[in-house]
Amino acid sequence: MSTQVKNLSFLFAFFFCLGSVMYQLFGPAQVARDILSGCLALLPDFIHTPSTVSPVLPSSLSHLPHRSLIIGIASRYHQHDRRQRIRRTWRKLAANFADSVEVFFFFPERPCELDPYWRVRDSLCVPWHVFVPVSLSDTAPIRPSRVQPSQVRPGRPYDGVGFHLKFPIAVQQIGIAQKALRQWARAFPEDPGRNLTVQLLEPATRDVILSVNFSQEVLAKANADDGFFYAPLPHTDEELFPRHFEGVLRVVQPELSLNQSLACNLIWNKMFGDDGILHLTTLYAQGISIPFHPETCPLVSLVYRIPELVELKQVVNSHGTQNKCQDNKNKNTLGKIVEEIEDHEDIIFVPELTDTQENVPLAFLHFAKLALERYNFDFMLVNPDDSFIAIDRLLPKLQNEFSLSWRSRFHQGEPVIRYGSMFERNYMGTHYPLMPADAGSVLSRDLVTFLARNSDLLVPFRDLSSSLAVWLASISPYIIDDVDFTDDNQTCAKNLVVQGPFRDKASMNGAWKAYSQCGRLCPCS
Secondary structure, eight states: OOHHHHHHHHHHHHHHHHHHHHHHHHSOHHHHHHHHHHHHHHTHHHHOOOTTSOOOOGGGOTTSOEEEEEEEEEOOTTOHHHHHHHHTTGGGGGGGGTTTEEEEEEEEEEOOOSOGGGBSSTTOOOBOOOOOOTTOOTTOOBOSEEEOTTOOEEEEEESEEEEEESSOEEEEEEEEEHHHHHHHHHHOTTOTTOOEEEEEEETTTTEEEEEEEEOTTHHHHOOOTTSEEEEEOTTSSOEEEOTTOEEEEEEOOTTOOOOSOEEEOEEEOOTTTTTOSEEEEEEEETTEEEEOOSSEEESEEEEEEOTTHHHHHHHHHTHHHHHHHHHHHHHHHHHHHHHHHHHHOOEEEEEEEEOOGGGHHHHHHHHHHHHHHHOEEEEEEEEETTOEEOHHHHHHHTTTOOTTEEEEOOBSOOBOOOSGGGOOSSOOSSBOSSBOOTTOEEEEHHHHHHHHHTTTTOOOOSSHHHHHHHHHHTTOOEEEEOTTEESOTTOOOTTOSEEOOOOSHHHHHHHHHHHHHHSOSSOOO
16 A cells, blocks of 8 residues: 555544544434444554454455354363363353354463462462571561662652561561651651551451551650661560461551652662562552552561571472472373363463463453454453353343443442452552453454454453453443343342352352253252
């Protein structure tokens, strides 16, 4: 295509899209969405078309087999049993619609080679780097940071810090930054007895485990050799915390406000390696959280020791053996997957992608591209491998669906979580956009095309539901909030279409038996 012709084509596409915007404002809703759908089909040719996805325009679809619905089931490498349960239950419904429905499982082709113990987080396949200093004793006090006088730098102050324990520790003291306490004293000069409180709490329940008060009198009595004042725990010499404990250390008083950068000379303690025992994960500023990064100046700290130091040394020495066992487990699972492929031919491997929770959204984008290349389909349902799909009830709902439509059970105001298995590393907001049900959602073909064509630009978030919420928020899809989609596996509504989770054999088989007998997903009464 010559440059002149391409420029004229771009102008045509631009004004075509401008017309769709005007229709969105002043025209009939369905006409507006049909025009906007055509706009999305044109503009990617000029804005961004990944090399792996050829433009899928109406003229190029005639040679592809047509399907009303493609079902993509997001699975994981080791979840062979879940896939088998689906094949033996609701997957059988697709046989009644062989010319209309295709069902596939998709997951990354590479298993994580690390034993779960040796991953920084369970949701990642990133090695935990740790070692034990030879001279360390089990009574030695340890701090997460230390002073480096020659490395003074500006850093934003944070009034809280979150952490995840990779090995048990005993907390002995809680610390407050000297500059924070001085600012507190300047804010209340007439009330020198007013305390500044630091708490250690459990983030999921918000239960306060430890609470320490600092008075202004500390400024005159103590010397903060590392920039922090430390106080012993009330009522006990130390508090033991187990492996996998996640905590938040924070200043309680909302009146404490340090908006300007601090000049601090803290560097993070790497005596246990790059990751260490106490893995810093989150920063808090007046209730708002972001993932931890080192160029900051947290206002809180603690002192701890390693009571089971001998066991830690044994663990460090065993990491090679544990990872070798994981490799053997992966090989055994691969044998089962080979049998699955031979027996069912319904598995889509995602190449060059490692099997982790955070890679599930990327696996879906690959599946979306592959489906567009193989089929001329109208809709795509994407769901995890613990959901039940009543295919025979879903298809009639899609007969009069709009372009750019997105069907699920939606909820607003889902908070972003920076702890536990749902830890969010990439989304910086405090709440997600409109979220679909985890059990599944249906996307029209034009939405799938938009995602596939821009897959090289899309960043994955904590799971597939949150990723879809962020990815699609910018194009304002037509939302169909369907009460027959639910994440509540205890409800017994009569006309449910998509429900989950059913994570064990008994619950999935029970739902299938009930559906076959009385059309419900709960025991027939």
